[in-house]
Amino acid sequence: MHRLTPRLARTLAACAAVPVILAAAGCSSDSGDGDKSDAGSKSSASPGGGDKDKPAAVQKAAFDTLPEPCKVLEKKTIEDLVPEAEDKSGKSAKSADTTTRGSCSWNGLDSKGVKGSQFRWLNVSLMRYDSNATLGSGEKLAGQQFTKRVDEAKGIDGAKDVKTEPLSGVGDQATLVSYEQKKKEGSFKNQRVVTRVENAVVVIDYNGAGLAGAKAPSAGDLAKDIEGAAKEAVKAVTEANASGGSASESSGSGSGSGSDSGSGSGEDKSDSGKDAKDDADSGNDADSGSGSAKKS
Numbered sequence: 077m078h079r080l081t082p083r084l085a086r087t088l089a090a091c092a093a094v095p096v097i098l099a100a101a102g103c104s105s106d107s108g109d110g111d112k113s114d115a116g117s118k119s120s121a122s123p124g125g126g127d128k129d130k131p132a133a134v135q136k137a138a139f140d141t142l143p144e145p146c147k148v149l150e151k152k153t154i155e156d157l158v159p160e161a162e163d164k165s166g167k168s169a170k171s172a173d174t175t176t177r178g179s180c181s182w183n184g185l186d187s188k189g190v191k192g193s194q195f196r197w198l199n200v201s202l203m204r205y206d207s208n209a210t211l212g213s214g215e216k217l218a219g220q221q222f223t224k225r226v227d228e229a230k231g232i233d234g235a236k237d238v239k240t241e242p243l244s245g246v247g248d249q250a251t252l253v254s255y256e257q258k259k260k261e262g263s264f265k266n267q268r269v270v271t272r273v274e275n276a277v278v279v280i281d282y283n284g285a286g287l288a289g290a291k292a293p294s295a296g297d298l299a300k301d302i303e304g305a306a307k308e309a310v311k312a313v314t315e316a317n318a319s320g321g322s323a324s325e326s327s328g329s330g331s332g333s334g335s336d337s338g339s340g341s342g343e344d345k346s347d348s349g350k351d352a353k354d355d356a357d358s359g360n361d362a363d364s365g366s367g368s369a370k371k372s
Contacts, residue, residue: 134208250270
């Protein structure tokens with residue numbers, strides 16, 4: 077029986093990873109005063125007509141920050157889900173703004189000698205959406221991203237036996253997506269939990285495979301493990317915002333987005349393309365699994 081090498085572990089971490097592309101938080105648009113050529117006639121016809129051109133006030137987002145993605149899970153959780161993790165502290169992906177997006181991944185190869193090896197990969201992605209006078213509330217935008225990430229998992233290339241299941245008690249919305257992928261190294265069991273809590277979205281991807289003759293992991297066991305991890309992550313996001321502002325406050329009706337992150341709507345608009353690229357780069361970093369897993 078051949079022993080698995082560090083080079084193979086690196087390859088497995090890269091090929092087993094589910095694409096993790098964090099979407100940009102959104103942009104806003106100008107809330108101008110209308111066509112200047114009609115301004116005089118509108119003013120003379122109706123002194124209060126200018127108010128009709130202003131966007132309606134949008135509810136302020138409940139959350140204004142995110143915790144460090146590599147610290148949302150307990151140490152014991154990492155040890156249980158990723159035995160012999162290469163780096164128990166996790167590999168954090170780059171982010172242009174850690175208060176709105178971030179991710180962290182772990183991978184490990186647990187060698188059982190002649191009985192083969194167990195491979196595991198885990199990734200946590202966090203996203204937060206500010207309320208925007210043009211696009212809507214942060215909660216609405218987070219809901220759109222929630223749906224997008226569920227659909228993304230259901231459409232993964234090569235996915236077999238795809239199943240979805242709503243989860244209760246995990247944030248405000250939660251869905252589990254399970255599927256299997258055949259690779260030359262073995263059969264990989266994949267699980268993704270997407271959950272929304274207020275204006276934040278948490279995506280946890282977890283997969284495993286039995287290699288070199290080892291028994292394939294149980295999809296049911298993996299699903300149970302990832303659900304527990306999702307609850308921990310939601311708790312961490314909520315606690316990070318425990319001293320934040322109340323969701324009952326409303327943002328201004330002009331060009332401001334209702335965000336506490338310090339970026340005005342004009343800045344959001346001009347930087348949205350850059351943020352989207354940074355998010356894509358962030359996802360690639362999270363998937364790279366660059367280090368080699370330890371061997372026992």
